[in-house]
Amino acid sequence: MREVQKTWGGRFSQAPSQIAQEFNASLGFDKRLALVDIEGSLVHAVMLAQQGILSAEEAEQIRRGLLTVRQEILDGRFPWREALEDVHMNIEARLVELIGPVGGKLHTARSRNDQVATDLRLWLRGELEGALADLKALRRVLVQEAEKYLEPPLVLPGYTHLQRAMPVLLSHWYLAYYEMLTRDAGRIADALRRLNECPLGAAALAGTGFPIDRHHTARELGFERPMRNSMDAVASRDFALEALAALTIGQVHLSRLAEEIVLYTTFEFGFARLPDAFSTGSSIMPQKKNADHAELIRGKVGRVLGGFVALATLTKGLPLTYNKDLQEDKEPLFDAVDTYRASLRLLAAMLPGLEWNPEAMAKAAASGYALATELADYLAERGVPFREAHHVVGRLVRYCIDRGKELSELSLDELKSFHPLFGEEALALTRLENAIHRRRSYGGTAPEAVRAALAEVKLEVGS
Ligand code: ARG
DSSP: OOOOOOTTGGGOOSOOOHHHHHHHOOHHHHGGGHHHHHHHHHHHHHHHHHTTSSOHHHHHHHHHHHHHHHHHHHTTOOOOOGGGOSHHHHHHHHHHHHHOGGGGGGGTTOOHHHHHHHHHHHHHHHHHHHHHHHHHHHHHHHHHHHHHTTTTTOEEEEEETTEEEEEEEHHHHHHHHHHHHHHHHHHHHHHHHHHOEEOTTOTTTTOOSSOOOHHHHHHHTTOSEEOSOHHHHHHOOHHHHHHHHHHHHHHHHHHHHHHHHHHHTSTTTOSEEOOGGGOBOOSSOTTOOBOHHHHHHHHTHHHHHHHHHHHHHHHTTOOSSOOGGGGGGHHHHHHHHHHHHHHHHHHHHHGGGOEEOHHHHHHHHHSTTTTHHHHHHHHHHTTOOHHHHHHHHHHHHHHHHHHTOOGGGOOHHHHHHHOTTOOHHHHHHTSHHHHHHHOOSTTOSSHHHHHHHHHHHHHHHTO
16 A cells, blocks of 8 residues: 555545546645735634643744745745645645644644635735725826826817717816726725635634634734634635626726727827837738737736636535635636736826827817707707707708818808807807816816816825
């Protein structure tokens, strides 16, 4: 009989097959939990000693051993062994190698089930806090850009159905994304609040006979409280699912911003130019400058949503409590978090370098009959039912199209021939500035409304 060295090898008489062992191993990706795993173990060991489950001397040996392990990991000289399956068993086995059999006492009153659930919460908490910081930096950039283009105000066409609809301030456009990203931050903060409970001490699934103090470990690890139900503690992953949902929505928002950058930097739109440092060339067409990074941000929604779908699918219908399926929770989560945070940082670096082309934007905003609604409003303000006014101006637009004219090129007589109520002031309405200035309603695009919004959001991001 070959010797079986697995931690759990006691009841086994056969070594695992190589192919089975490789399939089972998670070390390749859960290494990432090493530092939080040690953090949890340090707190666990102190608690065991406080409760008289370990002697003070044993706990101290374990503490020193864990610190050595941590240093080895930080220095990149930790002897990772895939045969030991996962990060938890690698660390424990190394601890025993370093300090002898007393290292084996660390696992008293806990199981890998509560251990991995704790590790993942600790890891995700750190990452979500990091994502909130990244997000704040990007929100601050959006506010700065909004401010940069407010005096004098840069105008671009606002679109519905990607057809020119009404002119808007570029600052207003930036602040629209600011609002979306602020709600994303709210969703991440909500997920953070709910995930901050401690599974440690739930042990395998049913709690333990040892007199542990779960409140102590929860507190020391920065959790609000220990989780109330041991089965829930080891079985549930909705904390990760909720985070993935928040990140998916966040990445969807980034994809919309990215898409507009792709569009606006085309020759067809010509509203903006990407800085060279944030564009790429074509290997065959010398004239090309591509918005690869923005396209990638757009495309990466697939993998973030994919992470959500993967975790929802793998937890669906899973019986309580821990099942090895749950080992599959990590890669999608890691990948989604990395993707989202990298996208945030990329955009924050890229946006300030966008060079807007005020002439092209204003020209597009003023043409294409984007100001037709002004004329309809004019008639409506003078008592013509809006539906009828809409119809009159519709005919007017067709008249212009047939003659290749812009609304601003119409004479007063021409206007009057469509409706007798048209007067001198109507002519002024077909000028861009007037249209913008009139949209003073709360949340509208008039400079004074945007200025008021900007003052509020500056306080929010502290800039
Ligand atoms: N590597 C495992 C995971 O990530 C750790 C928990 C293993 N628990 C068990 N009962 N086999 O899920």
